[in-house]
Amino acid sequence: MAVEIQLSWEDLITGDLQKRRVTVPVVFGRDEQAMRAVMDSEASIVVLPHKQVSRCHALIVVGENGLELVDKSTNGTFLNGQHFLGTNCQVQHGDRLQIGPYKILLSTLDSLPPVTSESAVTTESTAVLPGVYHDSLTGLPNRNMLMSLLQTLAERLTVETALIFAVVHLDIDRLQQVNNSLGYRMGDKLLAAVARQLRQRLAPGDTAVRLEGDEFALILESISSPEEALARIELIQQDLHTPFQLENQEVFITVSIGVAWSHLPVQQPEDWLRFARAATQKAKQLGRGRLEIFQPGMEDSGQRLRLETDLSRAIERGELSLRYQPIVALASGQIVGFEALVRWQHPQAGAIPSDQLIALAEETGLIIPIGLWVLRTACVQLCRWHRQFPNLRPLTVSVNVSSKQFLQADLVTQITQVLQETGLPGNHLKLELTESLIMENPETVTTMLSQLQDLGLQILMDDFGTGYSNLNRLRTLPIDMVKIDKSFIQAVDADTWAFVRGIVALAHSLGKTVVVEGVETTEQLHQLRLMNCAFGQGYLFSPPLESPQVEKLLQQPPCW
Numbered sequence: 385m386a387v388e389i390q391l392s393w394e395d396l397i398t399g400d401l402q403k404r405r406v407t408v409p410v411v412f413g414r415d416e417q418a419m420r421a422v423m424d425s426e427a428s429i430v431v432l433p434h435k436q437v438s439r440c441h442a443l444i445v446v447g448e449n450g451l452e453l454v455d456k457s458t459n460g461t462f463l464n465g466q467h468f469l470g471t472n473c474q475v476q477h478g479d480r481l482q483i484g485p486y487k488i489l490l491s492t493l494d495s496l497p498p499v500t501s502e503s504a505v506t507t508e509s510t511a512v513l514p515g516v517y518h519d520s521l522t523g524l525p526n527r528n529m530l531m532s533l534l535q536t537l538a539e540r541l542t543v544e545t546a547l548i549f550a551v552v553h554l555d556i557d558r559l560q561q562v563n564n565s566l567g568y569r570m571g572d573k574l575l576a577a578v579a580r581q582l583r584q585r586l587a588p589g590d591t592a593v594r595l596e597g598d599e600f601a602l603i604l605e606s607i608s609s610p611e612e613a614l615a616r617i618e619l620i621q622q623d624l625h626t627p628f629q630l631e632n633q634e635v636f637i638t639v640s641i642g643v644a645w646s647h648l649p650v651q652q653p654e655d656w657l658r659f660a661r662a663a664t665q666k667a668k669q670l671g672r673g674r675l676e677i678f679q680p681g682m683e684d685s686g687q688r689l690r691l692e693t694d695l696s697r698a699i700e701r702g703e704l705s706l707r708y709q710p711i712v713a714l715a716s717g718q719i720v721g722f723e724a725l726v727r728w729q730h731p732q733a734g735a736i737p738s739d740q741l742i743a744l745a746e747e748t749g750l751i752i753p754i755g756l757w758v759l760r761t762a763c764v765q766l767c768r769w770h771r772q773f774p775n776l777r778p779l780t781v782s783v784n785v786s787s788k789q790f791l792q793a794d795l796v797t798q799i800t801q802v803l804q805e806t807g808l809p810g811n812h813l814k815l816e817l818t819e820s821l822i823m824e825n826p827e828t829v830t831t832m833l834s835q836l837q838d839l840g841l842q843i844l845m846d847d848f849g850t851g852y853s854n855l856n857r858l859r860t861l862p863i864d865m866v867k868i869d870k871s872f873i874q875a876v877d878a879d880t881w882a883f884v885r886g887i888v889a890l891a892h893s894l895g896k897t898v899v900v901e902g903v904e905t906t907e908q909l910h911q912l913r914l915m916n917c918a919f920g921q922g923y924l925f926s927p928p929l930e931s932p933q934v935e936k937l938l939q940q941p942p943c944w
Contacts, residue, residue, distance in 0.1 A: 387446055390491040396434065408446050412483050415439035436484035436589040436605065451475045458536045459589055459605065467583055469525045485588050519594040521572055522579035530593045533603055534653035549605045549646045550613040553660035556598035557638045557672045564871055573630050581623045585616065601657060610645060617641060621675060638673030640664050692748050694730065699757050703729055706761055707928030711899065711921045714913050717942035721780035723921065724762040725928050726754065746786065755789040756798060763806040763813065765931055773938050782814040782844060787821045796835045803839065810840025818846050822861065833862040848891065859894050866891045870902020881911055888915045909944065
């Protein structure tokens with residue numbers, strides 16, 4: 385039996401109420417030829433002639449449990465005030481759709497199959513089917529969809545030269561503090577709440593996107609001038625600076641915002657986002673919680689390109705070096721090893737911050753040759769110290785291994801070769817891997833870890849306690865040590881130390897040796913000794929040192 389529905393909307397030119405009785409399937413869009421290319425000749429065609437409507441924008445079809453509204457557009461569709469993009473939602477009598485600027489009321493007729501209560505869509509809850517174009521946590525479109533939208537806008541600009549839009553980048557300034565103080569679950573709730581606030585301020589044709597972590601983006605198309613866009617962005621900023629109520633707790637955040645206008649010359653559509661992000665970084669530098677508009681010079685892509693090029697030559701030019709931070713046996717105060725940390729002294733730019741260095745290396749793939757250089761250099765240095773200080777307890781060196789390094793098929797071969805070339809016994813080398821790398825790829829890493837242990841290496845899980853480890857899996861993984869993140873020992877109140885004791889006891893119950901990083905005070909050292917923590921590192925003992933400074937330190941008796 386055919387399914388008939390009635391659609392009602394206001395004509396944008398005359399203001400007259402339009403009513404149309406149609407048979408499902410129904411196709412909405414501004415280009416009849418494009419719509420007929422999607423559906424067969426029996427489909428009902430509803431032409432909505434406005435530039436904010438895609439050529440073929442949305443469909444209404446009969447699904448298993450009733451009618452479904454399917455979005456086919458580049459900028460999304462609204463259902464009962466909620467935005468969705470590239471997927472489908474179930475609809476029923478009384479629902480309101482918004483396609484571009486057209487607000488359409490759907491009324492069902494007697495022939496419509498009943499919709500079960502389980503599949504009904506309400507104003508408070510719109511079903512969004514996650515996929516490659518959506519963020520599963522917030523339901524917003526993701527980076528993939530943003531790139532697609534920017535590409536479409538770039539194509540439109542070649543024809544619609546007067547087209548105005550704004551690309552807005554938003555960065556939550558205090559998300560990590562929320563995660564640290566209230567837990568990652570509350571952090572996720574905060575991100576979802578931010579997404580809801582952004583949706584409420586969207587006008588037809590606008591899009592909100594979650595990029596990653598604490599970053600969001602907006603594309604504002606329904607604007608007639610930059611002044612109108614700025615007024616709306618300022619309202620959004622005010623909304624986000626209002627306290628969020630999360631499980632009876634007030635959570636305050638600030639948001640740094642950067643704006644890039646459509647008239648900016650770009651080489652690639654993603655340049656608009658890059659410009660907006662550069663403006664956000666400027667806002668953060670000026671004190672956070674600010675709004676900045678991109679100006680030429682904020683983001684020097686040439687400088688970044690030069691840094692990437694220079695990094696590829698940094699090893700051969702001798703610009704990379706290692707610093708060594710001592711690791712101390714807490715019971716005796718004796719130095720038993722070091723963590724090797726890479727540094728880059730650029731001849732013009734000076735010392736490059738470590739996080740920028742690692743980010744550049746990861747993005748360019750240079751982390752693999754740099755990681756191998758760090759491994760070989762650290763092993764050579766440790767062999768020298770063994771010869772120079774034969775009476776000291778055999779020292780070890782810890783080297784950080786990134787996910788890209790670890791997932792190389794020939795990693796075990798590379799390490800075997802380094803040990804053979806340098807003459808360092810395998811039991812003097814430790815590899816530090818992040819908890820997320822180990823726990824997100826347990827099947828992949830288990831074999832690799834076992835092969836590395838066969839060489840005598842010790843495996844250390846970094847940042848233990850900051851993730852969501854599966855404890856049964858962790859018990860069986862071939863891991864020798866865990867390093868507790870420094871964020872856990874920054875405070876010295878009773879509740880904090882009780883929590884730390886619980887983490888240490890958990891690690892001990894799993895049969896893992898404990899290393900604590902970030903030890904800075906004698907009180908922290910005292911508490912960690914009471915917990916029988918084996919090792920510690922931090923500025924109480926020493927900052928990262930160059931090799932000559934390490935040698936002076938090793939000549940002194942332990943003083944902790």
